[in-house]
Amino acid sequence: MHSALAYPDLVSLAAGFVDLDSLPVMETKCAIDAVLGEAWSGRRALQYGTTAGDHELRTHLLRLLDRTEGGQGWRSADVLPRLVVTNGSSQVLYLTLEALLDPGDLVIVETPTYFVFLGMAQTRGANVVGVATDDGGMRIDVLERTLESIEARGDLGRLKLIYTISEHANPSGVTLAADRRSRLVETVRTWSQRRGGPIYILEDAAYRGLTFEGEESPSVWSHDAAGDTVILARSFSKTLSPGLKLGWGIWPGELAEAVRDLKGNHDFGTSNFVQTVVSKLVGDGVYERHIEALKPVYRRKRDVMLESLDRYFGGFEGVSWTRPRGGLFVWLTMPEGLDSSIDGPFYQRCLEEGVLYVPGELAMADEPGPAPRNHARLCFGVGDERQLIEGTRRLATALGACLDLVVAGKEVV
Ligand SMILES: Cc1ncc(COP(=O)(O)O)c(C=O)c1O
Structure with a gap:
């Protein structure tokens, strides 16, 4: 400034920032008019909601997920209770760190990584270790060597989280290669057993959907059919509007509960009005x-x-x-x-x-x-x-x- x-x-x-001219002004106005055009839906939107978020929106999100990466062995009914709508995906990142970390704990990131995440981890008192990337994203061989060196120095017990940006990463623009996704989950599972407690993967998919060349590979999250290893962070900021500040996260069961409690302390729920408007945009197919x-x-x-x-x-x-x-x-x-x-x-x-x-x-x-x-x-x-x-x-x-x-x-x- x-x-x-x-x-x-x-x-x-x-x-x-995103492209200014393509922000969906008229589409959002139509959705707002529709929501406020009926007394019942208008009042519902202007009332408090629940901490986990609007049920209709969460159901739409699962349908979207199913359409883009169904058939991977996960079931919507198991996932719905673990899905929380947030104030941007930033809140997914922060809540995850708050739920998991004690000061002095270790977090692994790819190098380079999202600098705001580094700031958040620092705020929670974490020590952050970088793993080299190439044009296929985080190098799993370097991750393995890093895990070995963390174990050798006696710090494996303090390692709680591995953070990766799976699509068109900020800042590198690099996407995690398809064949590294399941390998990442398998590697982290093996090391969780070796650690004697969970190491989670936080998959930040803030740019998922904004792929303009080629197909998107199934997410890292979709390779975790057991639902116990990967936390998924998604956002409407890049694919719809950052001004709406809407995101969502899916956590493994025991973490989902802790995160909902923490979110209750933060704000007891994301703006119900914004969720209702976005739910309309998604439900009517305008979003896609x-x-x-x-x-x-x-x-x-x-x-x-x-x-x-x-x-x-x-x-x-x-x-x-x-x-x-x-x-x-x-x-x-x-x-x-x-x-x-x-x-x-x-x-x-x-x-x-x-x-x-x-x-x-x-x-x-x-x-x-x-x-x-x-x-x-x-x-x-x-x-x-x-x-x-x-x-x-x-x-x-x-x-x-x-x-x-x-x-x-x-x-x-
Ligand atoms: C990699 C990454 N994650 C998360 C975010 C946060 O986005 P939001 O909170 O608007 O969803 C951003 C924003 O630029 C980002 O680049």
Whole structure:
């Protein structure tokens, strides 16, 4: 905000906002009119609801889940009591940490990870350990080595949770490979037995649905037919509207109860009005049609950003970027030694050129350190085509100024 005021011509590739023009204003207005157009449904929507959430909405959500990943061995009737509607998927993440962790406990994340989750884990007093990723997401071989080293140092008893973002991750844009999903569940099951108590997987599927190229694989959650290992976090923020701030979670049985109690302490239920409106949008099929309409919009934006990166960054040695099949983010890797942190020369130079990004350093766990500083998260969600092209051009100009341009010495600032 400060930078935006100081540099009015700034192009922000930093904020993880969604496309403004495709937000469903008229569809939401129609749903609100319908809900308030009848005294009975209007009063129901304006009354308190239950802590777990609106029954009709939860039933719609299970039907959606069944349609997109049915046949995996789970039964709706078993899942319904474990499904809680939340204030965004952020609340699923926070409630999970609150229910599970004591100060000093361990959480494993993929590197890089969602920096807000790192903040939440820190607030709950957790120590966070990172596991390397590649273009198939979290590396299961590195996870296994990490678990072995945690056991060797006598800390396995303190490990409670493994957090992964399964689709088009924030910040990397990378998706967890299909064949790693069941392996992840099996590996964690084995290690839970070795630990003598549950280690849970928290699958953050905030970008599920926003896949504009290829099919989505069944979720990690769907490989846990016993329903005792994976917590699923889902959100309407990217596929409908972040302003509605609606999410939902499914927890294993014993945790679901604890989470409902905690949510009761927080707010005793998500806005009943918002849930009723969204239930109408889902029930009438508007939600799914809206997602289909979003896909070409984001595909086009992704293409514009990738074409701009090819054009402006193609000449730099040691620079690469991810090519997401969905979501909002591209992860830019610059030559080692380049410092992209907020106090570093690249960020300052980008401000002077008039472009903002999120420094990659913010998305790194403390362990195993030190965190690399040569990455940037770029968002193609909110900018228009001109801004995406211009923002990328400015980034490249700043990079050119920060690297030894003559390339002769290849020295990096
Ligand atoms: C990976 C990830 N998880 C969760 C969230 C939280 O989303 P919300 O609380 O709006 O559902 C975000 C938001 O950007 C995100 O990127």
